[in-house]
Amino acid sequence: MTARGWEVGARLRAGEILVFDGGYGTMLFAAGLANGACPELWNDTHPDIVQGIHRGYFAAGSQIVETNTFGGSRLKLNEYKLGDRTRELNEKGARLARAVAPPGTYIAGSIGPTSRLPRDYALDEGVTDEEYVETFREQAAALAEGGVDLFAVETMMFPQEATAAVRACKQTADIPVMATMFFQYEELHERDRTMWGESPPDVARSLLAAGADVVGMNCGRGPDRAVVIIREMRKVTDAPLVAYPNAGLPITKGDAVTYELGPEAMARDYPALLDAGCNIVGACCGSNPEHIRRIAEVVRRRTT
Numbered sequence: 012m013t014a015r016g017w018e019v020g021a022r023l024r025a026g027e028i029l030v031f032d033g034g035y036g037t038m039l040f041a042a043g044l045a046n047g048a049c050p051e052l053w054n055d056t057h058p059d060i061v062q063g064i065h066r067g068y069f070a071a072g073s074q075i076v077e078t079n080t081f082g083g084s085r086l087k088l089n090e091y092k093l094g095d096r097t098r099e100l101n102e103k104g105a106r107l108a109r110a111v112a113p114p115g116t117y118i119a120g121s122i123g124p125t126s127r128l129p130r131d132y133a134l135d136e137g138v139t140d141e142e143y144v145e146t147f148r149e150q151a152a153a154l155a156e157g158g159v160d161l162f163a164v165e166t167m168m169f170p171q172e173a174t175a176a177v178r179a180c181k182q183t184a185d186i187p188v189m190a191t192m193f194f195q196y197e198e199l200h201e202r203d204r205t206m207w208g209e210s211p212p213d214v215a216r217s218l219l220a221a222g223a224d225v226v227g228m229n230c231g232r233g234p235d236r237a238v239v240i241i242r243e244m245r246k247v248t249d250a251p252l253v254a255y256p257n258a259g260l261p262i263t264k265g266d267a268v269t270y271e272l273g274p275e276a277m278a279r280d281y282p283a284l285l286d287a288g289c290n291i292v293g294a295c296c297g298s299n300p301e302h303i304r305r306i307a308e309v310v311r312r313r314t315t
């Protein structure tokens with residue numbers, strides 16, 4: 012039996028544009044997640060709230076919704092002394108999302124960075140490629156067990172960690188892998204680069220070479236930079252591309268963090284993002300279902 016996730020590629024090849032979801036952090040904090048608490052633990056302790064967020068995104072028009080497992084690798088969960096619950100928290104996260112997915116939609120198992128630096132960067136204290144692969148294989152296996160349709164390796168800062176995560180997913184299950192990296196805008200040079208200095212074409216090539224089925228960008232800055240990044244990636248590949256940028260830059264006032272772009276302002280850049288050749292569009296930090304509703308409208312207007 013072929014995994015349902017492979018339908019995504021077929022739909023994109025047929026010219027469809029799919030809508031991804033928006034941010035989770037802001038919504039979990041709004042629901043009472045304490046600063047410094049483990050968001051993935053809520054898959055066990057607050058399943059209704061997590062599921063409510065998934066439902067909100069489906070209702071807003073998301074066709075691919077992510078699991079609440081961004082920090083679900085053992086290396087990351089160890090920070091909260093929850094490494095021993097890796098399997099459980101990921102499997103629960105996948106089942107929560109799966110249970111509320113309407114027909115014709117997909118669940119992507121979120122796999123974010125471990126927050127541990129690669130060996131090349133941190134020398135003796137750094138994580139080796141083998142250790143990265145091992146931790147991501149464990150997470151990917153639990154997500155697959157919980158029933159995800161695809162994997163979303165995301166917000167990756169370092170190519171070593173990103174490619175290890177992609178390889179780990181490919182070794183674990185016959186499910187498509189989306190892989191996206193975090194780019195910083197270097198104002199001085201008017202260009203976008205990863206923490207390791209890779210350009211958008213470098214990233215597209217290395218993630219595809221590692222086995223990713225869909226590549227792109229997420230988080231980072233706003234949609235204006237996503238347009239440029241996707242345009243550059245499109246020059247070097249015909250593979251499906253995905254972008255889910257932040258709602259602009261964060262604005263910190265005391266303890267509160269808000270983001271520059273409201274739903275309408277954010278959606279304004281999405282026609283250009285589609286023109287640049289993006290196949291899956293969504294939003295990241297600072298966005299909520301209202302942002303996704305506007306983005307879905309742009310997509311619908313384009314394709315009907």
Ligand SMILES: [Zn+2]
Pocket residue numbers: 229230231256257295296
């Ligand atoms: Zn983000």
